[in-house]
Amino acid sequence: MFFQEPPGRPDLYASDEPLHALLRQRLPPEVLQEIRPQYEALGRATAGELWDWMIRAEAEPPVHVAYDAWGRRIDEIRTSPAWEELRKFSARQGLVATGYDERFGEHRRVAQAALLYLFSGTSATYSCPLAMTDAATRVLLDLAPGGLRDRLVAGLTSRDPGKFITSGQWMTERTGGSDVGNSETIARPSRIVGDERRYTLHGVKWFTSATTSEMALTLARIDDGGTTPGSRGLSLFCVEIGREPGRGWTGIAVNRLKDKLGTKALPTAELTLDGVEATLIGEPGRGVANISGMLNVTRLYNAIASASGIRRACALARDYAGRRSAFGARLIELPLHQATLDDMDAEAAAVLALVLEGAALLGRAEAGTATEAERRRLRALIPIAKLTTAKQAVAIASEALECFGGAGYVEDTGMPRLLRDAQVLTIWEGTTNVLSLDVLRAEAREGAFTALVQDLVARAERSYANVAAADLATLRVGVRSLIAQVKANMGRGDAAMQAGARKVA
Template identity: 50%
Template sequence: MSRIISFNRVFSCGKYKPCNKKYCTAAEKKHATRGRENGIEKHATFASAKIGPFFQSPPKVENQYTGDAVLQSYVKRFIPNQIREPIETDLIRFGERVATEIYELGLQCEREPPQLIQYDAWGNRVDRLITSPAWKRQHDIAAEEGLIATAYEEKYGEWSRLYQIVKLFLYSPSSGLYSCPLAMTDGAARLIKQLPSTYSWVKDCAYSHLTSRDPTQFWTSGQWMTERRGGSDVASGTETIAVPQGDGSYRLHGYKWFSSATDANMTLTLARVQGQDGSITQGTKGLSLFYLEVFDDQKKLNNIQVEKMKNKLGTRQLPTAELLLDGAVAYRISEEGRGVAGISNMLTISRIHNALSSASGMRRILSMARDYSTRRTAFGDYLKNYPLHVQTLARMEVEVRAATLLVLEVARLLGREDTGIASDQESLLLRLLTPLAKLYTAKQAMSVVSEGLECFGGQGYIEDTGLPGLLRDSQVLTIWEGTTNILSLDVLRAITKSKGEVLVAFHDDVISKVTKVSRVQELQDQGHRVKEATLQVMNFVQKNPDKLNMAARDLAYSLTRIYMGAILLDHAVECGLTQTDTQTARRWCEKDLSLVVTNHKLGHYNSSKEDLRLVYEHYTG
């Protein structure tokens, strides 16, 4: 009997070592693949099984409500006991649905992106947009779950909006990007709801569809603002012309360069009204807001041609197209020349949706990374038992908790404004916090989701896992509804237009929150840091008005970090100073809360010539 040496694969180093058996059994011989090297037979574990016996367990997608301590504690803290029970019951149920059925649908939306058929077999222009069954199912689920309706039924008064935002927070990471048309639908519903009585026909026509729980009646809305010159500069970028008709309607002629949710039932868009002499008014004063139904009574496109689908870095599940409006029938729903003012309510909603998508996307990747750390072994132990790995997850957790609390706080203020009970200070605070929340959480999302992918090693880079899409889809959050710089300038605009009142409201709210902390020994130092940073930033704004344009981004970061610190401290105190809440507040307050002051001292805002020289050295374009 010839001696057979058995080898087992050692995963950590890739080498082989002999097993302890002197001889293999007959069964082992039978299942071994033999080879001869220098007269010695050997068999390897992989030879019979081809791919080996080990398979890595994938991360579990958990119920994102029951698995999120901050989400639960905020709901319990603010929503009154008498109405909280049915809300929490629904959130727990929905959290489970999101982690199972809806999650699988979201992955299917990624696998089956929309397609455009422009011509039929006989050369006729048809412009038919094909979306997957999963995308259509997301539409029905959104209606069934009242993801828009909840905020407008106002069944729970001022808490209806918070309830809706929490449901959207749970839904967004599993939605296959259906959260995007829902954001625009929510914005359209709020805008139409607040239209004066002269536009009651629009409410009768569209509002009931936008807020319906019946999937057969539920409409989504687009938001067609961006043109070839455009981006955020709609004043100089909008070239679409609105030609008045005798019946009160208009015919729109223009090219919409970036229209998301192309399969929506209706849209809101900007255009310039053409005078009887053919003249139009340029700039912001020439823009009016229009309501347009995408399909006519025969279910054909309303004089719209779909020129091409956008080939995007991410959000591939979402149909986004370039559209030619060739006499599309539309109706003006703002005063002539007051279109930009008309979309302000819509922008508030869509920016809040952007922030909740950022925060919930971070929560999803962190939740999965946390679970994976209990399943993945390396160097003989589970990842959760390595202090360095847990420290990385903890740093991510601090970011996610801060972002989540900011989004929830903005939602709470929005709910008060929706129901007409917000104080002047709360309305001012909402005006300032909305762009801050959008710009800062989007930057957090890019960082946290990237770090989260790294927690999965090579698997985080493999498309089949569904993980890379989380990073691709996060990138749009820094761009949609205004880039970081555009939103930073919007913060300055809010300060200027309110004559500084938004900063007064900000200061007073922060100080009222940290005052509670002054009586809590564990957090006194952190409260003092937030207070000092607030005073330093207010002082900088007051003394350096000439530097605010250059400092706008750092100012926005400083205001956001300060406010996040304040709400983390406030939450820790109000929730009984739990160890995790206290630790989160402490760690957040270790940041540079007054970044704009730090960089001012370093001379970063003294001259733009240094930046120009640095960036454009040797540039010959």
């Protein structure tokens, strides 16, 4: 009797030749030598304990227990023990800490991106709390009053599981996730503690992931006898979440957990902020601009998660093709299937290269070594990388399911999860259209898209030194016309901007 051999558990570092090559290009030999053993260990974990925790965390999704047996409000969010293992593993591996590790200088974000790339696709989306934790660190370091920064940053960047804390990012309200300027949450002045201006927050946050975090950054409209409408009325706040076992959260009620298509292990809740105390970060009314430092980090993480999911899908599909037969041959020997797998692998390598370019630029910007042109390139590259890689992640996950035939559509093969988890990558952290418009605005303000394209042309010219001068001239004309088109679209109002944005993407 025939039983199909299931796919194996690929070691995602050992088998990833494009990653090895790109890291050799991107990291100085001494940095690579120091961190390579960690990549090797992480690769083994993707076929070992990470895989086990991922399966278990997905099978034991979070549960919200609103009341205890006696009717007391407790708002406990119970997550799987495997989710906790993922938290401890993340701390021990320094998945956030590496991004702030001075030893790696301007290479810290590339060194970290490779760790996250190995981790994310086998993390049951634990990469989400890590993204927001890293991004909150960035904002606190750049903008927070000293007392608040000193209280929190050490925990956010700790490698000690006993000290490591995570952060949420509460932006989205019922009135809008893209158009955050519609937010209804009010901040009322409360007291001053040292260098911290404290407020109480009142409103509803409609999507809050990583709901078991110890803190969150959020937006609210200061009401000091009147409020300013729109996004210019929003300020940035840090909430340090107080929870007493058996007594609920201080000043916050958990309304319910979302019943989601995917990211099943990740708790995502609706919260009512009912007078929770929060500390103002940065200038009042600069909330959207100030939280955008957070968005740039989380959007890069999103692109890394896309690259990681794509890589995982490719590795599984290739592994299975060596085990499954049709028409008298292994799938891997069938030319058309082989071409499909090769195309997928080519996409995976391209996405990884794009992501590491973003990480390299971010590392240089944070280390203070980026040129003005690189800073502008980074501004355009982050939203473009986020939106393109997310779309590719959905397409490749879909292709990988098809590579498994009917088994790809059956839940207990684990394959459908790849597609469900990919779909969120296009939605959160800014949808495709919203990010396309962001690129157009960045072009209008600082020529960010032009800087990116000029760099691409210069690289093409260097790479193809032997190409006929006529071809290079055509390339330059094409690029100039693309930039002109983008600029023209910016002057034609919202509808045309959107059409232009699609072309940019």
